[in-house]
Amino acid sequence: MAYYDYYGYPRYVSVGEKRAKARRKLEQLKKKHPGIRPVVIEGNTLVRTWWGKAWNGNLTKYADYSNRVGRGRSYVRHGAVLDLQISPGQVKALVQGSRQSPYTVTMQIKPISKAIWTEIRAACEGQLASLQELLEGRFPKGLAELFTAKGSGLFPSPKEIEFKCSCPDWAYMCKHVAAVLYGIGTRLDEDPSLFFVLRKLKMDDLITQAVRDKSERLLRQAKKKTARVIDDADLGDVFGIDLESAGVAENGGSGATTIEAGAAAKARRRAPAKKATKKRTAQKAKTVVKKTKHGSRAKVKKQASRKYPS
Numbered sequence: 001m002a003y004y005d006y007y008g009y010p011r012y013v014s015v016g017e018k019r020a021k022a023r024r025k026l027e028q029l030k031k032k033h034p035g036i037r038p039v040v041i042e043g044n045t046l047v048r049t050w051w052g053k054a055w056n057g058n059l060t061k062y063a064d065y066s067n068r069v070g071r072g073r074s075y076v077r078h079g080a081v082l083d084l085q086i087s088p089g090q091v092k093a094l095v096q097g098s099r100q101s102p103y104t105v106t107m108q109i110k111p112i113s114k115a116i117w118t119e120i121r122a123a124c125e126g127q128l129a130s131l132q133e134l135l136e137g138r139f140p141k142g143l144a145e146l147f148t149a150k151g152s153g154l155f156p157s158p159k160e161i162e163f164k165c166s167c168p169d170w171a172y173m174c175k176h177v178a179a180v181l182y183g184i185g186t187r188l189d190e191d192p193s194l195f196f197v198l199r200k201l202k203m204d205d206l207i208t209q210a211v212r213d214k215s216e217r218l219l220r221q222a223k224k225k226t227a228r229v230i231d232d233a234d235l236g237d238v239f240g241i242d243l244e245s246a247g248v249a250e251n252g253g254s255g256a257t258t259i260e261a262g263a264a265a266k267a268r269r270r271a272p273a274k275k276a277t278k279k280r281t282a283q284k285a286k287t288v289v290k291k292t293k294h295g296s297r298a299k300v301k302k303q304a305s306r307k308y309p310s
Contacts, residue, residue, distance in 0.1 A: 022079040022096045029082060029094070029102075036094075039081035039183040046076065046182060050137025052189035054148050058155035059181055065158060065173070072178025080176075081183040086194045091184060095165075095176040103167045105180045110160040111200040116152055124206045131207050135192045154199065 029036050047053050060066045075081065075095065082102055083094040091107040123146055128134055137144075147154045165176045188195050196203040 018080065018096075019078045022082065025096050025102060026079070026082050033083075036083045037085060038079065039076060039084050039186050040079065041077055041186060046073065047185045047189050049189045049192065050144075051135075051192040051195055052185045054137075054144075055155065055185040055188050055195070056182060058148065058150075058153075059185075061150050062158050065181075068171075068173040069178040069181055071175040072180070072182050075175055075179035076182045076186065081179050084180065084183045084187055086184070086187060086198050088197055088200050091180065091198070093180040093183065095179050097167055097176060103165055103176050105163065105165045105176050107164075107177075107180065108162040109156050109198055112154065112156075117201065119152075120146060120154065121205060128207050131203065134203060134206060137192075154195075154201075156199070 026036075026038055047056055059069045080096045081093055082096055083092075085092045089109050089111060091105075091109070093105045094102040095105055096102045123143065127140055127143055133139060151157055163173070163177045163180075165174050167174055167176055169175075184198075193203060
């Protein structure tokens with residue numbers, strides 16, 4: 001129940017009392033609901049990662065929010081958000097207020113438009129190397145500015161968020177709703193992938209599309225032959241490697257290594273030239289024998305045999 005002073009206003013409750021009350025209520029809820037997930041703030045900093053900071057920063061870009069969300073910071077800090085569950089396009093939370101029972105807060109967030117998503121996917125082409133880089137916020141400054149652009153980025157505007165609280169506060173945005181908005185930022189610190197769940201987006205699209213586009217571009221470039229490209233046959237002559245034989249060896253056809261296959265092919269190409277040279281030398285040797293005395297015949301044949309053994 002709520003406590004009021006002599007004049008009928010709610011009496012001042014210290015931060016210590018608020019934290020103690022929230023802690024007691026949380027222990028009670030855990031017994032009935034083991035899957036409950038409170039928002040816990042470690043230290044004085046609400047958020048530390050890029051996604052958490054970007055979410056909270058988006059809240060202050062709009063006048064409707066910037067003048068009201070500040071009331072929720074203290075609630076988050078003293079552990080008033082007892083439960084916060086994120087599902088596709090929806091957030092459900094329990095927030096401990098002045099009454100004994102916590103208030104229920106629900107939010108509906110509209111999905112991002114197809115036009116904006118298409119533009120963002122195109123901008124990510126070749127910019128993101130891995131899913132880990134995306135989740136850790138390690139991407140070019142240009143992408144960061146695109147993601148956080150007011151009204152055209154990944155983060156929702158006030159008109160895309162609908163919320164409701166079970167408290168009797170008549171305000172457009174009560175402190176319990178504000179606390180949940182900041183609680184979402186803290187939750188994204190723990191698991192950035194929940195942002196894509198909330199906005200009904202496939203984060204793999206940003207990576208897969210970028211890799212696919214890059215691969216297709218490389219394949220197109222590979223098909224374009226220029227004067228600077230050396231044919232396979234030329235490569236074989238330059239490096240002494242039979243590329244066709246090397247490919248068979250790599251695929252396990254003969255078990256020979258690429259180098260061995262290239263050396264064998266090179267030897268085969270040189271064999272005819274070597275044979276012709278040997279024949280010319282033999283003919284020359286016979287001519288010399290005819291012009292010399294009988295005793296020099298054995299010497300000439302011996303030299304030819306030594307140079308080109310049979």
